[in-house]
Amino acid sequence: MDNKEIIGKFYTSFSNGNFEGMLECYHKDVVFEDAVFGRLEGESAFKMWEMLLSQKKEILKLALTI
Numbered sequence: 001m002d003n004k005e006i007i008g009k010f011y012t013s014f015s016n017g018n019f020e021g022m023l024e025c026y027h028k029d030v031v032f033e034d035a036v037f038g039r040l041e042g043e044s045a046f047k048m049w050e051m052l053l054s055q056k057k058e059i060l061k062l063a064l065t066i
Contacts (some may be wrong), residue, residue: 004066015062019046019053 001009006025013021023046032045040048 007066008064011062011064014053015060017053017056017060019049022049022053 010022010025013019013025026045029042030045031039031041032048033039037048
């Protein structure tokens with residue numbers, strides 16, 4: 001996949017609550033950092049998305065223009 005396809009798949013998966021699809025877009029050695037979770041690397045970042053999306057109760061709508 002090229003970058004555009006990866007970004008599209010990531011956000012489509014995110015919108016659908018599909019953390020497995022999101023994780024397919026990440027490199028195994030990903031580094032994710034934000035104010036809430038701090039710095040997460042590899043498997044820790046994957047687990048964060050799994051935890052967040054498995055608890056999702058509302059439908060999330062995202063709009064992406066590439």
